[in-house]
Amino acid sequence: MKPAEAAAGRQWTSSSEARTRGLGEALGQVLRPGDVVALVGELGAGKTTFVQGVARGLGVSGYVASPTFTLVREYRGRVYLYHVDLFRIGPEDLDGIGFDELMESKAAVVVEWADRASDRLPADCLWVYIHGTGSQVRSLHVRATGSSSSQLLRLWEREAEAERAGVGG
Ligand SMILES: Nc1ncnc2c1ncn2[C@@H]1O[C@H](COP(=O)(O)OP(=O)(O)O)[C@@H](O)[C@H]1O
Ligand SMILES: [Mg+2]
16 A cells, blocks of 8 residues: 555544543544554643543553653553653664664554654654643544544544434534
């Protein structure tokens, strides 16, 4: 499949923290081992809120923080989840946290501030841009850059719609 055929996009609006978390939760319910989700947005956009939802969707109960890799949090759910936050680290520090190994791992990976390592993310990955901060309504722009992430996006859309229908919007 050519990249142009594989690429897909979607936009959602979120007017509450709960809605952003709910969209993350729907994604967490369909995340597969090896999936990489790249989050982009200003400080306070809602990236961490979104990841909390992802963890909930994966059924995370345990939380393992490795003292050596404090910039990477590991959660045990239906599949393992690595939550990477690049806010405090520069490109020169990526090797120190084993970034390339994380991208290759069988866990699902969600990266905050992914634009800071865009050249080291897999070619096929799901980008989620969150626009807006403070009391503003958030806009989530999603872009899948390959066939696997496009499939993930379809699963996510289906789950998000089912969830909305279930709770009556
Ligand atoms: N629609 C919304 N979606 C997500 N967060 C929101 C929304 N509206 C207000 N907020 C607030 O914005 C903040 C987002 O914080 P956080 O998730 O830590 O952002 P980031 O990780 O992007 O810096 C929270 O205090 C949250 O309550
Ligand atoms: Mg954050």
